[in-house]
Amino acid sequence: MIKALRHCVLILQIMLLSGCATYGAGLNGAISDLRKGDFQASxxxxxxxxxxxxxxxxxxxxELGMLRHLEGRYQESNVLLEKAERIADDLETRRISDELAVMMTNPRMGSYAGAEFERVFINFYKSLxxxxxxxxSVTRNEQLDNLEASRVEARRLIIKLNDISDRKGNYKQKKDKDEETFSKLLSVFSKLMGNLVNSDDWQYRDDAMAHYLAGLSFEMNREYDNARISYQxxxxxxxxxxxKQYFLDDDTIQQAWFDTIRMMRDGGGYENEWPELAQKKLNKHWQNELEKWQRRQTQLVVIEDKGLAPQRKEMNLELSVNPGLRSLQLRPYLVGNDRDELAWFYVLYADKNLTQLVSGYLNITRSTYQPVFFTKTVPLGPLWYQAERLGLTEAIGNSLRVTVPYYGRLQQQGPSTLHVDHQSLPMIRASSPAMIAVQEQLVNAxxxxxxxxxxxxxxALTALTTAKVADKENAGLYAFAGKLLMQLTDAAETRNWLLLPNDIRIRRVPVAPGEHQLELESALLKAGQKVHREAVTLEDGDIHLWRVRTLDGAPAK
Structure with missing residues (x-):
């Protein structure tokens, strides 16, 4: 019996090191089809x-809502995204005790409620x-109805952005003996906080691009003062x-102030204020641009979604006990870790200050950098005796597998250039869902x-206690096997909205009424260049939105 059990333990150890399939791995086939432009297969x-x-x-x-958006089936997209918003709102109000129960088993067994920024992007894409x-729209009334609906989504965006910090909470609840033990374990591991992110500097607390889209929606609906407020x-x-936080182009600041001042000028009531603000906020180039724009200027607005959001992955770490130092030690497994995992571990657990954190992560993932293994030692001090009383040190022993989520290196996106009316204009990188996701993960690490x-x-404690009750003579071996079996059910939270873009770029151009040939050259550093073309005919005072999605391997439209 014991020999057979040892064979099972060996098999379990191999299975543990192989890890669990992530959410992204399950959708790779759908993403591959999307890159080919095969929406039906995706x-x-x-x-x-x-x-x-x-x-x-x-x-x-x-995911289906975004797929419909990419297909141009916008009404169907909004039906799906509206349902997604209701689900997200409902999950946001779920009971803390339910969340705690999921945390004690496997985060991926619970319902995915979405990250803060993902819930904001629901309204962002509904508005678009x-x-x-x-x-x-065929008729003017139909057009006005849709613009009004876009305005409603813009207001929902504003409400979410105003309330976003209030909707972040934590749990402090003790209901039964299991939950009390779990909370005591959390207090032991709170000592690890010393070398992790403990600051609001990288929190997702606002979304400038969402405000900007709200401004565009208001302007298209001819609500110029509301547009001014959102642009500002x-x-x-x-x-x-x-x-600065999301490594965007500096012209984002100029573009947003430019449109704020333009609304002040065009909407009236700010005749004395807008010239002074233009002098204060706009550089010479943008001041000259302001002179070119007429009131109620016919204009082209280009928004490019580029690339795909990064996939959240799972990293296996090994926790062990060092009785001599009365400490816990955490390190990556010596096999099965790739370069990105080691980089993530190094950045999060090395003694670095907050400023070095993100820059260190970006630098460490370059091919020229050689990360090294190291062990993070966490002295428990007086908490050592609490850990012993709980049976924690015995349960951990020489090895305990721990799974945590992480992101690999970000996709590199090349420049994009808009060609219109003999002008070649660089697209402005105005938002980065990829960088938002990575920074949120760093903050939540x-x-x-x-x-x-x-x-x-x-x-592990549960396995040890159960083994001692079942068979005192072979309790150690049974506890070890039970610990491995229980760890097979463990998995990190690797779910995230994969069809979001890597980054979002924008360009606004004043044009004359009439026909225009548009061309967008979009460089992908690892996949050559995509060229998108469109012909548009604009009437006086029109604001035409051209939406472009650039994916590796996808045919340009």
Whole structure:
């Protein structure tokens, strides 16, 4: 019996090191079809992988909603995204006790509620869908209805952005003996916080591009003062740190102030204020641009979604006990880790200050950098005795597998250039969902590792206690096998909205009424260059939105 059990233990160890399939791995086939422009095949794979009623129901509606958006089926996209918004709102109000129960087993067994920025992008793309529907409208009344619907989504965006910090909470609840033990384990692992991110500097607290889109929606609806307010919020966010935090183009600040001042000039009531603000906020180039723009100028607005959001992955770490130092030690497994995992581990657990954190991550993933293994030692001090009383040190022993989420290196996106009326204009990088996702993961890394450690330790304690009750003579071996079995059920939270773009770029151009040939050259550093073309005919005072999505391997439209 014991010999057979040892063979099982060996097999389990091999299975543990192989890791679990991530959410992204399950959708790689759908993404591959999307890159080829085969929307039907992509949809089939998404619906095979995700359920509209299961724990991934939010992602089902998000991914399909974005797929419909890319197909140009904007009404169907909004139906799906509206459902996604209701699901996200409902999940946001779920009971804390339910969340705690999921954390003690496996985060991926619970319903995915979406990240803060993903919930904002639901309204972002709903608003864009309505603008696109307004562009396609046959009658003036239909066009006005769609612009009004876009305005409603813009207001929802503003409400979400105003409330976003209030909707972040944590849990402090003790209900039964299991939950009390789990909370005590969390207090032990809270010592790990010393070298993790502990600052609001990288929090997702606002979205300048969302404010900017709201401004565009209001302007298209001829609500010029509301447009001014939204453009100004965008300008203040870009200028206040959004551009720097997410590594965007400096012209984001100029563009947002330019449109703020333009609305002040065109809407009236600010005749004395706007010239002074233009002198203060706009450089010479943008001041000259302002002179070129007439009131109620016919204009072209180009928004390019480029690339795809990064996939969240799972990293396996090994936790062990060092009785001599009365400490815990955490390190990557010596096999099965790729370069990005080691880079993530190095950046998060090395003694670095906050400023070095993001820059260190970006530098460490370059091919010329050679990350090295190292062990993070966490002295527990007086908490050592609490850990012993709980049975934690015995349960951990020489090795305990811990799983945490991480992101690999970001996709590199080349420049994009708009050609119109003999002008060649660089597209402005105005938002980066990819960078937002990575920074949110960096900020949440402390909570992720603490809950992962506590979850793994809780399972190990349960296995040890059960083994001692079942067979005192062979309790150690049974506990080890039980610990491995329980760890097979563990997995990090690797779900995220994969069909979001890597980054979003924008350009606004004043044009004369009439016909125009548009061309967008979009460089992808690893996939050559895509060229998108479109012919448009504009009437006096029109604001025409040209939406472009550039993907590796996808045919240009």
């Amino acid at each position: 949809e089939k794979k998404i619906t095979q992988e995700l359920s509209p009623t299961g724990s991934d129901r939010l992602l089902y509606h998000l 869908n309505y603008i696109e529907l307004a562009e396609q 919020k965008a300008a203040e966010a870009y200028e206040g740190g959004y551009t 402390g909570a992720d590792i603490r809950s992962a450690l506590a979850r793994a330790a809780f399972k």
